[in-house]
Amino acid sequence: xxxxxxxxxxxxxxxxxxxxxxxxxxxxxxxxxxxxxxxxxxxxxxxxxxxxxxxxxxxxxxxxxxxxxxxxxxxxxxxxxxxxxxxxxxxxxxxxxxxxxxxxxxxxxxxxxxxxxxxxxxxxxxxxxxxxxxxxxxxxxxxxxxxxxxxxxxxxxxxxxxxxxxxxxxxxxxxxxxxxxxxxxxxxxxxxxxxxxxxxxxxxxxxxxxxxxxxxxxxxxxxxxxxxxxxxxxxxxxxxxxxxxxxxxxxxxxxxxxxxxxxxxxxxxxxxxxxxxxxxxxxxxxxxxxxxxxxxxxxxxxxxxxxxxxxxxxxxxxxxxxxxxxxxxxxxxxxxxxxxxxxxxxxxxxxxxxxxxxxxxxxxxxxxxxxxxxxxxxxxxxxxxxxxxxxxxxxxxxxxxxxxxxxxxxxxxxxxxxx
Ligand code: ATP
Ligand code: MG
Numbered sequence: 001x002x003x004x005x006x007x008x009x010x011x012x013x014x015x016x017x018x019x020x021x022x023x024x025x026x027x028x029x030x031x032x033x034x035x036x037x038x039x040x041x042x043x044x045x046x047x048x049x050x051x052x053x054x055x056x057x058x059x060x061x062x063x064x065x066x067x068x069x070x071x072x073x074x075x076x077x078x079x080x081x082x083x084x085x086x087x088x089x090x091x092x093x094x095x096x097x098x099x100x101x102x103x104x105x106x107x108x109x110x111x112x113x114x115x116x117x118x119x120x121x122x123x124x125x126x127x128x129x130x131x132x133x134x135x136x137x138x139x140x141x142x143x144x145x146x147x148x149x150x151x152x153x154x155x156x157x158x159x160x161x162x163x164x165x166x167x168x169x170x171x172x173x174x175x176x177x178x179x180x181x182x183x184x185x186x187x188x189x190x191x192x193x194x195x196x197x198x199x200x201x202x203x204x205x206x207x208x209x210x211x212x213x214x215x216x217x218x219x220x221x222x223x224x225x226x227x228x229x230x231x232x233x234x235x236x237x238x239x240x241x242x243x244x245x246x247x248x249x250x251x252x253x254x255x256x257x258x259x260x261x262x263x264x265x266x267x268x269x270x271x272x273x274x275x276x277x278x279x280x281x282x283x284x285x286x287x288x289x290x291x292x293x294x295x296x297x298x299x300x301x302x303x304x305x306x307x308x309x310x311x312x313x314x315x316x317x318x319x320x321x322x323x324x325x326x327x328x329x330x331x332x333x334x335x336x337x338x339x340x341x342x343x344x345x346x347x348x349x350x351x352x353x354x355x356x357x358x359x360x361x362x363x364x365x366x367x368x369x370x371x372x373x374x375x376x377x378x379x380x381x382x383x384x385x386x387x388x389x390x391x392x393x394x395x396x397x398x399x400x401x402x403x404x405x406x407x408x409x410x411x412x413x414x415x416x417x418x419x
Pocket of ligand 1: 081112114119120121122123124125126278279280281282283304305306307308309
């Protein structure tokens with residue numbers, strides 16, 4: 001037990017972590033280009049925040065949250081997603097008084113008690129952005145274009161973009177009534193969960209993955225044909241904005257997204273390679289969320305992108321992520337005096353930004369050279385009594401079997417000149 005991670009969690013080992021670091025740098029650069037600043041919120045929050053902010057009727061809140069009482073008898077939950085914490089922070093820190101829109105991003109771990117599958121874990125990671133204060137659709141276009149550019153920069157191909165509008169509280173209420181009328185005669189054919197949804201949130205029946213529910217909903221009235229004037233114009237604006245940037249999309253009237261708080265634009269980026277669930281990224285507009293969490297009415301929009309699923313997708317498309325900076329030089333030493341000299345030399349090189357290594361295991365010279373090879377060091381030198389006395393050594397190119405006599409105090413310049 002104690003030598004195994006809990007189900008659904010994984011270590012990110014050095015053989016993988018350089019990929020995560022690469023993505024973190026890409027994300028930071030992308031967000032800087034689009035003017036989104038990083039926000040870091042706690043891993044746990046009051047359970048009530050998620051009940052309100054993610055929605056009581058969602059699978060996440062009903063089945064997937066890690067909830068516990070802390071020692072002070074407060075109900076606490078590990079964050080199952082990133083938006084609720086950011087909304088809480090926006091309100092708590094009075095960000096409404098900042099120039100709008102407020103554009104934030106996060107790169108976090110999240111926790112859901114789910115059945116393990118490929119691309120589905122209990123601890124997983126999300127890159128997400130949230131933008132507050134703008135009604136769109138210009139910012140909807142900005143956010144979608146940001147994800148598209150992210151995929152392009154990573155070299156990903158064939159990621160489909162599906163968009164839809166699920167209206168505002170006014171037109172959705174009318175639509176829900178129509179939908180219920182359509183579904184009522186077939187209630188017996190729907191799954192138990194959908195029977196529950198029928199009164200609480202009928203729109204989500206459209207999203208059910210159960211075959212028998214899909215059969216019923218296939219001919220259901222579409223929300224897109226029932227939008228009010230304002231929502232219709234907003235959706236037209238989103239589409240023409242995407243056209244203007246040359247971003248291809250599908251209108252899919254069946255995406256409603258799992259979370260209760262969405263309004264108007266919803267979207268997903270999908271791939272076939274990521275396992276049972278192909279959604280790499282999902283997002284949308286949530287104009288009612290800030291208010292329902294206790295702030296002033298504030299429009300908002302965001303997305304969450306699963307890092308594990310992104311890495312799976314990159315792998316299956318054969319995209320190679322560059323490895324960490326390699327060891328440039330290995331300083332082998334024979335004897336105690338040379339070892340002390342090597343310690344100083346290695347430190348001096350490292351101080352100037354050159355990745356250098358020396359022996360730390362009292363290895364023989366032969367074993368030191370073998371290790372240097374294993375490390376993939378580009379250069380090596382061997383220090384013995386003579387080298388130290390004459391302040392000269394042989395700089396060996398490990399990959400090309402070339403070598404040159406150099407002065408030890410010009411070692412740094414010699415390496416730089418050869419770069
Ligand atoms: P799904 O339908 O696959 O369960 P979701 O609608 O629950 O996804 P969101 O809440 O929108 O997902 O989260 C955004 C993204 O986070 C998803 O598109 C996915 O890439 C990732 N994600 C969600 N749950 C998990 C998980 N358990 N393990 C790994 N990644 C996940
Ligand atoms: Mg889910």
